[in-house]
Amino acid sequence: MRILLVEDDRLLGDGVKAGLAGAGFAVDWVRDGEAALAALAAESFTAIVLDLGLPRRDGLSVLSALRGAGNPVPVLVLTARDQVVDKVRCLDLGADDYVVKPFDLDELAARLRALVRRSQGRADASLRHGDLVLDPAARSATLKGVPVALTGREFDLLRMLLDAAGRVLTRRMLDEQLYAWGEAVGSNALEVHIHHLRRKLGSELIRTVRGVGYMVDEAPK
Numbered sequence: 001m002r003i004l005l006v007e008d009d010r011l012l013g014d015g016v017k018a019g020l021a022g023a024g025f026a027v028d029w030v031r032d033g034e035a036a037l038a039a040l041a042a043e044s045f046t047a048i049v050l051d052l053g054l055p056r057r058d059g060l061s062v063l064s065a066l067r068g069a070g071n072p073v074p075v076l077v078l079t080a081r082d083q084v085v086d087k088v089r090c091l092d093l094g095a096d097d098y099v100v101k102p103f104d105l106d107e108l109a110a111r112l113r114a115l116v117r118r119s120q121g122r123a124d125a126s127l128r129h130g131d132l133v134l135d136p137a138a139r140s141a142t143l144k145g146v147p148v149a150l151t152g153r154e155f156d157l158l159r160m161l162l163d164a165a166g167r168v169l170t171r172r173m174l175d176e177q178l179y180a181w182g183e184a185v186g187s188n189a190l191e192v193h194i195h196h197l198r199r200k201l202g203s204e205l206i207r208t209v210r211g212v213g214y215m216v217d218e219a220p221k
Helices: 010-022 033-042 059-068 084-093 105-119 152-163 171-178 189-201
Strands: 002-006 026-030 047-050 075-079 097-100 127-129 132-135 140-143 146-148 206-209 213-216
Touching (some): 002 010, 002 171, 010 026, 010 105, 026 033, 033 047, 033 059, 047 059, 047 105, 059 084, 075 105, 097 105, 127 152, 132 152, 152 171, 152 189, 152 213, 171 189, 171 213
Parallel strands (some): 002 047, 047 075, 075 097
Antiparallel strands (some): 127 132, 132 140, 140 146, 206 213
């Protein structure tokens, strides 16, 4: 899942980026409100972690502009402002969650997973497809009850495909969500990950739609 982190404090931003990356998120980090809106206009993100006290354009203005443009991306406000009036205003402007600094990184990651899950209309924290079960919190997978060892990137790719079961995801869509800005990506990296997933989970799970991308069929009812 690709996250846009909007935080002007370099030390805090560096820590949040590293912590969320360790929890399996691809994190892009900007340090002011104008840069945040430019990033959101140019690219797609699974969720946003948004500070309020930003240079050039504050977080409330960013949130208002985002929702005014009809962008439904989940927004988690991360701020030192702990007054009820601030929380109410953010939630009324369209924020989906509100976390006060200081905070626990594990809780932040859990809240982000919950936001994404709700935005996708899922109640169950686990992803299930026949005998395959993914646990996003533990970053674990089982097939017919047997643990399957996946790399971090394999897990993230599989989760994206299961989240979109029944729909084709293009290579560009997958690459954009798997990798943050500046990450070195080999030209055939995606194909290698798909090959490894098929070897571990069976060749029938992930279908290649030639000239378009990849998909997992909807799970049988």
